Amino acid sequence: MPAAQMIMEEEEETTSQPRTRQAAINRDRKGVHARLVVDYFANGPVYMTAMFRRQFRMSRWLFLRIADDLVRSDPFFTFRYNARGQRGFTTLEKCTTVIRQLVYGTTHDSLDEYLRMSKRTTRECLYKFCEWVVKLYSKKYLWKPNRNDVQKLYQAYEERHGFQVMLGSIDCMHLPWQNCPTAW
Structure with a gap:
């Protein structure tokens, strides 16, 4: 008998039985x-x-x-x-x-x-x-940034990382990367 069928039958047996209250666990x-x-x-x-x-x-x-x-x-x-x-x-x-x-x-x-x-x-x-x-x-x-906020984010990110395009792609897959192992 396949394992999946055995598991399904066991689940059917356990679900058809009335539920009993589980003993309390001492959680300290x-x-x-x-x-x-x-x-x-x-x-x-x-x-x-x-x-x-x-x-x-x-x-x-x-x-x-x-x-x-x-x-x-x-x-x-x-x-x-x-x-x-x-x-x-x-x-x-x-x-x-x-x-x-x-x-x-x-x-x-x-x-x-x-x-x-x-x-x-x-x-x-x-x-x-x-x-x-x-x-x-x-x-x-947790507010939605306005145009001015987005511009400040772009400027701060460009100063720190050297490129501006950070919003819109979390993993920056739209940027060419010469050392990309997938491209090799």
Whole structure:
């Protein structure tokens, strides 16, 4: 029997059965927060400024500013206990999981080993984070550039890189390159 057919039959068997509630996983949320603070946010962190910038693609100051703005805007990003009295995730944990997903383009459950956050919670953090970043920063940072702004971008890019045509093609495929391996 082909492997694909066996997988389909197994899926049919599991979907036809009534769903049972999965046992709760001890995620050691207090330990996760402590490890995250020691690694990145303590006065003498394990991963210093350069490593933080490489891991998060932003400065620690900017990360903390965004986290503070989110806490002031939506109670979802504050530390809370759930209805069963279990410890929830902190602001740092929620923002870290979102930034890591955006930086590395990973799936919702890929950070479970380090942050011990379920796929559902990670997805919810991502949606809320994106919603609030647009609400908070769109007027100042996410605006459509006008003709004057585009001209300034062209001039700055030409001064730095020596050619002006940067908008319209992210990979600059429209520019001839003498060392292009594909052309060889």
